[in-house]
Amino acid sequence: MDVDQVIVCEFVEDFKNPVLNQVEKTYNDSFPEGERRAFSLIRDLVKDNSNFHVFAVYREDVYVGFITAWTFDGFTYIEHFAIDEAARNGGIGGKVFGRFLSEIKTPVVLEVELPTEEMSRRRIGFYERLGFKLDNHVYFQPPYRQGESFIEMRLMTHGDIDLGKSFELVKNNIHKQVYGQ
Numbered sequence: 001m002d003v004d005q006v007i008v009c010e011f012v013e014d015f016k017n018p019v020l021n022q023v024e025k026t027y028n029d030s031f032p033e034g035e036r037r038a039f040s041l042i043r044d045l046v047k048d049n050s051n052f053h054v055f056a057v058y059r060e061d062v063y064v065g066f067i068t069a070w071t072f073d074g075f076t077y078i079e080h081f082a083i084d085e086a087a088r089n090g091g092i093g094g095k096v097f098g099r100f101l102s103e104i105k106t107p108v109v110l111e112v113e114l115p116t117e118e119m120s121r122r123r124i125g126f127y128e129r130l131g132f133k134l135d136n137h138v139y140f141q142p143p144y145r146q147g148e149s150f151i152e153m154r155l156m157t158h159g160d161i162d163l164g165k166s167f168e169l170v171k172n173n174i175h176k177q178v179y180g181q
Contacts (some may be wrong), residue, residue: 107158134154
């Protein structure tokens with residue numbers, strides 16, 4: 001696989017766009033139920049929420065993955081990022097995320113699991129290689145479904161954002177807008 005091929009992050013504006021069927025499959029295959037909302041709600045957000053964005057990712061005009069993001073005053077929050085299983089390996093994830101970061105004009109924030117096991121440490125390392133910094137504030141991700149528990153996580157940042165000064169503002173935006181808390 002040649003990762004130097006052209007990577008395009010295409011904004012999906014229409015909730016009926018057929019590429020959302022591919023995004024849905026990748027989304028459901030990549031994230032356990034407790035770490036995602038029902039995909040019908042993703043379609044509703046595309047239709048009704050101007051702060052929420054789905055980017056379908058293509059390599060040489062072939063779908064390879066997606067990024068979901070929320071735009072807030074002063075930062076972009078990445079909710080989900082996944083490469084389709086058929087396109088994984090060979091550095092495609094770093095290339096895709098690097099392209100996305102080059103196109104975003106605001107600082108970026110995302111959640112990561114605590115670095116307690118190998119996969120979470122590898123994921124944090126992936127984002128650190130892209131220039132992200134791990135924040136040490138205690139952060140709890142609200143549940144996607146009623147009756148589920150909060151999950152302790154950490155935030156990572158990219159760009160000119162200081163969570164030492166703005167952690168509560170960032171956390172409150174994410175909790176209210178993304179999770180409805």
